[in-house]
Amino acid sequence: MLDKLKNIFNMAKEGKISKKQIVSEAYKDSETKLEEQQKLVAEVLATDDVKQTSITKEEEDQMKNPSDYDSDYLEYSPEAVGFPNREEQWNTYRTVVGFVPEGGSILDFGCARGDFERFYKTEYNESIDYVGIDMNKQLIEAGLKVYNKEVDIRCTDWFKLDNGLKKDWCINVGSCDLRYDANLKKDDIEYMQSTLQVMYHHANKGVVAIFASDQSKAKDDGLINRNAGDLLNWAQKEFGTVALDHTVSNDVFVLIIYKN
Numbered sequence: 001m002l003d004k005l006k007n008i009f010n011m012a013k014e015g016k017i018s019k020k021q022i023v024s025e026a027y028k029d030s031e032t033k034l035e036e037q038q039k040l041v042a043e044v045l046a047t048d049d050v051k052q053t054s055i056t057k058e059e060e061d062q063m064k065n066p067s068d069y070d071s072d073y074l075e076y077s078p079e080a081v082g083f084p085n086r087e088e089q090w091n092t093y094r095t096v097v098g099f100v101p102e103g104g105s106i107l108d109f110g111c112a113r114g115d116f117e118r119f120y121k122t123e124y125n126e127s128i129d130y131v132g133i134d135m136n137k138q139l140i141e142a143g144l145k146v147y148n149k150e151v152d153i154r155c156t157d158w159f160k161l162d163n164g165l166k167k168d169w170c171i172n173v174g175s176c177d178l179r180y181d182a183n184l185k186k187d188d189i190e191y192m193q194s195t196l197q198v199m200y201h202h203a204n205k206g207v208v209a210i211f212a213s214d215q216s217k218a219k220d221d222g223l224i225n226r227n228a229g230d231l232l233n234w235a236q237k238e239f240g241t242v243a244l245d246h247t248v249s250n251d252v253f254v255l256i257i258y259k260n
Contacts, residue, residue, distance in 0.1 A: 074113075074142035081112040081139065082174055092173060092210065093119045095248055099208045099256050100169045105129035107167035107202055109158050109195065110175020112136065113143030114151035131167065133158050134175075158198055170199035172209040174252075177223040188224050193234065200239060200257060207257040216251040228253045 074080050083089035093116055100106070108116055111132025120128045132153035134140055140155040176192040186194065192211075199207045214225040228246050232255070235242045239257045246253040 075146040096171055104168035107170045108132040109172040111153050112139045114153040117151045166202050168205045170203040170207045174210050177212040206259050209255045210252050213253050
C-alpha cells in the first residue's frame, strides 16, 4: 500500500492526475464505502482554498542576513562557512587529512574562522603547525574571537603573501567555488588556476584542494562547478605529479598536487 501511495502522489506532483483522483486512485479496488471516499475527496479538494502565507520583510531579511539576527551565527554556525551542518564540515576535513601525511604543517587558503585547526586538535588530540588565510574580514574576526586568538588566522589577499611563508601542505576547502575578490580581469578559471599556482609556490610538499563538481545535481547553490577531467589535464601539464579523487561524492572532488 505504501508503494502504491508513493506512486499516486508522484503522479499528482507531475500533474498526471488531479487532487480528486488522488483519493479515487488510492481506494481503487478497496472495500471502503463510497460515502467515505467522497468525504475524503471533499477534504483533499478543500486544500485548494488554503493560501500560502507570504513571508514578512523581517523574515526575508533574516534569511539574507542571519548574522544580524543570531549573534553567534558567524562564530559558531557551520552554515556561515559553507556547510549545512557540523557533521558534513568535519567529514570534509577528514577527507583533507586523508591526503596529508601525519605531522605535516598546513597553510589553509580560505580558512574562514580557522575551524580546521580546532578540528584537528579535537579529532587527533594533538596540535598542528597551522596558518590560515582568508579575504573575509568578518570571518577572520569571528575566528579570532571564538578561539581567543589561539589560532593563527590572517585576513589577507593570498595573491600578496610573503614569499617566505611556506608550509608542508597548502589546502583549500572549496574557496575557489566562490569569488570574494574584486578582480574583474580574471575569469573563474583563471582565478582558480592562479590560486593553485600560488598554493604550489607556498607548499613544500604539496597541495590538497576540494572543488564543487559539475556532476553535482545541486547546481542551483550558487557555486562554481568544475569539470574534474579538465582540471586534472591542466594540472598535470602545469605541475606534473597530480592525482584526483572523485569518490568522495558526486558533488565534490579532490585535487592533489605533489611537489617534487
